[in-house]
Amino acid sequence: MSKVMIMDHPLIQHKIGLIRKIDTGSKDFRQMISEIAMLMCYEATRDLKLQDVEITTPICTTTVKELQGKKLAIVPILRAGLGMVDGMLTMIPAAKVGHIGLYRDPETLNPVEYYCKLPADCSEREVFVVDPMLATGGSSVAAIQMLKDKGVNNIRFMCIIAAPEGLKKMQEVHPDVDVYIGAMDDHLNDHGYIVPGLGDAGDRIFGTK
């Protein structure tokens, strides 16, 4: 079963409180989404494996730690996931970035891929799929399935706010995917918005409300 980590770091909690406020404008909202993503990335990479390597300092040779194993990739789900990329790259600047865009078919209501561009070696990387809001779970679950269908198997999912309904779906469909959550909210309303939530994350990041 996957790991679910709800981030209790005081800085993350404080910043999430700020982005929930209705009167936080786009500039501050965007900035704080990026800062939260950076802090969450720091926490979510705690278990990356290290290896010993021998180096020479100006004084002598010694053994230091360096990251071992798979390289990383960040895959934001368009459009709101884009807001988390800069913060993640601040922590892991060598990561490659892929993009997945989905829309909901108005008749079947199924998510349909309209854009997918991934690093060529994505299946050899540890992939962080990012979307600020895990609401019904429809698009996140579908995006992860699309990655799996393309041979990517080492996937973690990171969101800033989750609804119990979305987390349940994620765990049912992708029990192998570790989930990192900034705050666990109460429920979804009849319009599919997370309560108490923060409104439409994409509109608030890009000022399109």
Ligand code: URA
């Ligand atoms: N997407 C959002 O941006 N906000 C919600 O509350 C739910 C889905």
